[in-house]
Amino acid sequence: MKGRIVWVILFSVLGIFIAIFESDKVFDFSVLSFSKDGSTNKQEEVKKNFLTFLEQKKKITSVDDGVSLIAVGDISYSRGVERMVKAKGDINYPFLEIKDYLKNSDLVFANLETPITEGREISDFEMVFRSNPGTEQALKDAGFSIMSLANNHTPNFGERGLLDTFACLDRVNIVYSGAGKNNEEADAPVYIERKGIRFAFLSYNDFDVVPAYYEASENRAGTAFMRIEKMNENVKKAKENSDFVIISMHSGTEYVDNPNNSQINFAHSAIDAGADMVIGHHPHVVQTVEEYKGKFIFYSLGNFVFDQSWSQDTTEALLVKIYFTKNGISKISFLPVVSDNLVQVKVADREEAKKIITRLKLSLDESFLYFWNNGKGDFEKETRSVIYQKELVSKNIFSKEESADLDNDSVLEKYILENGVIKVFEMGNFIWQSPVDWWVDDFALVDSDNSGNLNLNLSLWKEGNFGSSKPFWIKENDMSIKNHFFIYEFSVDKEFKQVWSSSNLAVPNCEFKIGDVDMDGKNDLIVIEGSYLDDFSCKGNYVAVWKWNSWGFSNEWRSESGVFSNLELEKNNNETFFTVDFSR
Structure with a gap:
């Protein structure tokens, strides 16, 4: 009982x-x-x-959801890179170990130092570059969204090579700046928007590193040259139509750690005109970083995908991740990388990363990265070099928007968070909101x-x-x-x-x-x-x-x-x- x-x-x-x-x-x-x-x-x-x-x-x-931009250095799929890609049977080979990191950013920017056009194979010791059609898809698949074409190699195969490059990039929706079918297009700001934040990109090529006929004219395709007066006009115009203006310059002395006068003068002029950041390429090694009037100048980010394995310095590079909000730049983080097996980009080990960061000659803060150690069955911690532009506070996100198909009907719902209330729409029709x-x-x-x-x-x-x-x-x-x-x-x-x-x-x-x-x-x-x-x-x-x-x-x-x-x-x-x- x-x-x-x-x-x-x-x-x-x-x-x-x-x-x-x-x-x-x-x-x-x-x-x-x-x-x-x-x-x-x-x-x-x-x-x-x-x-x-x-x-x-x-x-x-409140903190808006913000936009992240990763900037990297020089990319060329020519010469040794082309041969390595063929040997591996995978055009995506250079990016296989870094693409996840790139794709985790809203925008990814690089200097494309090659035309994409049909043509003969380029030998190792030639100083002209050419990459095969299909390269643009590899760049897209790796996460790239915008390219600078203002450099000393994009015009190596003349107007035809440039026009082919424009067509290839257009086909995969990669935006490009610093080159065009004429000087008006080459000099014009290129706009790109993410999460309600609008960016203007302007890219320029130094007189010292290219022949005069590489400059675009009224009736000839080419690149934009580093003419300070013209740049000042373009920056002011871009400033009126965007939240942030980013300048890319192709300038400097190759294989030298420090910027030359041409780089410094142009970068300072750009910021004086209203630019928010300057990103440099061409020296093929990582150079110093300067904070000028509260804005940052990255004089050279080094080789990202390039076939210069004859020096350790030319196999090292820097990925810079910049965090933008509508109120300004909140943080800049640095990821040192190296080229392994000639052309494949990998995260640098601790000692090499320290060496690359030292080249910046900059006082940096730290953030923490936690990773799982299978052997220990526990999380371990590493430090990352960063610049904090604003006081560290947890994100109070008052607005955010994302889309996904949660009910698997092949139609995306839109989820909008605004002032503490989340609303859901599908095909413009209201579905649900939080109480x-x-x-x-x-x-x-x-x-x-x-x-x-x-x-x-x-x-x-x-x-x-x-x-x-x-x-x-x-x-x-x-x-x-x-x-x-x-x-x-x-x-x-x-x-x-x-x-x-x-x-x-x-x-x-x-x-x-x-x-x-x-x-x-x-x-x-x-x-x-x-x-x-x-x-x-x-x-x-x-x-x-x-x-x-x-x-x-x-x-x-x-x-x-x-x-x-x-x-x-x-x-x-x-x-x-x-x-x-x-x-x-």
Whole structure:
């Protein structure tokens, strides 16, 4: 008899748990409804608390999603590069180990130091270059979006070679600057926009490194020359029509560590005219970086893909990643790379990276990169060289827009986050929005529960620890405003269904990303954790990795304490790392 009573009690408790779980799953959050627990006075107090929270949240400095630009050095698929690519049977061979890193940026810029045109094979000791058609597709597949053509080799095969190059790049939608069918086109700013931020690119070739007939004229294709007066006019024009003006110059003394007077004078003039940054090429080695009037000049980024393996310096290069917001440049990070096996770009090892960074002659800050060590079964940390342009704070993203097909109907939905509310549209039709008594900090369209389908993942703030039901042992719902993490799926019947929702998190997530960082084939939740003592501004104290376990997330790893911000996932050679900014 006692045994039956025990079983009845157990099944009753189980039934209560199921009822609680199911009621939370179907709870309709689409209607504004503050807690119904307690008196009207309590409801009014809760409502007042949420409005106070909104006022405080909106006072926090907002950060737009921002745009990242990677700039690299000289690229040529001619001579030895062409032969190595043929030997490997893969036109993408030079980029195989670096393309993941490049593709993780919104824009990727390089100096294309070759025409793309049909013609004879170029021998190792010739000083003219030519790359085969198809090179443009390799560049596109590697993530490149804009090229400078103002250099001493793009016109090596005359007007025909230039026109063929324009056609090849146009075919794969790679934008180019510094060359054109005439001088008006060659000198004109080229505009490109990402996430509401508009960039103008202007590229120029030094008189000293090319014959005079390489300059474009009224009736001849060619490149733009470094004429300071003309450049000043173009910069002012570009400034009126863009948020940022970026200048590329092809100038300097080859194989020398420091810039010459021509480089310095032109770069200073560009910034005096209003340019926001100058990126240099031609010396084939990494040169110094200068901060001039608060703007940065990268005099030479070295060879990116080139066949100059006769010197260690000419096999070293620098990738510069610049982070733009509508308020300016927030950060610049540096990734030293080397050419392996003649032409394949790889991340430099620790000692070589230190040597390359030293060439910059610049005082740098540090960020942290964490990677999974299979042998130790743990995350390890490396430092990265960066320049912080602004005070380090966690991203308070007030606006963000992404598209994805969560219901697998071959039609993309558009997800728009604006001032704490996320709205979803499909083919212009409104589908869903988050409740008005939530504040959504950020979202991600990623498979977080490893189901094989994309989810809508939300980091949000709301009152109330539970939904319409609470566990019977809890006397009163906690109606304070706390951070939560919710997961939704978008079904074929065009409804958002809750997959999982947290109660009040013990500490708020200031930022989050989702990706496989421990190399087990399953996505992880990576977060910067803050404190509720920070009045909703959320200053990062720890970095943590959480693992989905079919009923929720369990903690896999947590960093040492610190001041962390700007969490990013970084991919390289089929591995995923996470990086954070760190201040002492």
